[in-house]
Amino acid sequence: GESVGLHLPTLSVQEGDNSIINCAYSNSASDYFIWYKQESGKGPQFIIDIRSNMDKRQGQRVTVLLNKTVKHLSLQIAATQPGDSAVYFCAETRRRNMLTFGGGTRLMVKP
């Protein structure tokens, strides 16, 4: 598959444990944040989003937390599974349809 990044931060977790992936953003004017998952050889896949007027949003096995005070975003994955192994990107929008992506974190799930 395609390499999506050779120098990514890596998070290694045991199968069944919870994972927390962090992202710092720089622009306080960003009003919308998205987490994407990218598996080897594939394009990014939408996971969950959150608007700037919220601080938490839950999906199926995933939770996104937003701390606007410190410009920090996190993605929590409950009961991590081998299929969760991928590169995870946060993205922010500063203006309409202008997505700005973070550098990505590689999640490795150990069986």
Added chain:
Amino acid sequence: EAQVTQNPRYLITVTGKKLTVTCSQNMNHEYMSWYRQDPGLGLRQIYYSMNVEVTDKGDVPEGYKVSRKEKRNFPLILESPSPNQTSLYFCASSSGLTGHGEGYTFGSGTRLTVV
């Protein structure tokens, strides 16, 4: 199946030889966009289009052109490719109902090498 289709998947070309990477979506999406992905730099937006005949520059538009003559297609054109355009390219589309990123569907990528 709802999808974004990019072609070709892999391309090796020489400096200065014009090329086009095609992108087509079957979801009747208004918004389409091109990104390049480089190690350590994440995905950076090249160009985007909000509708037919409406295009705008993203973060890294230099050396690229796009066109949006019809809703489903959004080709990326490199008039005179250079080695620094060697990258992994992704096309994406969105219904853009709220103007944000939810529902963005990405293609499978085009690996371009310019020698």
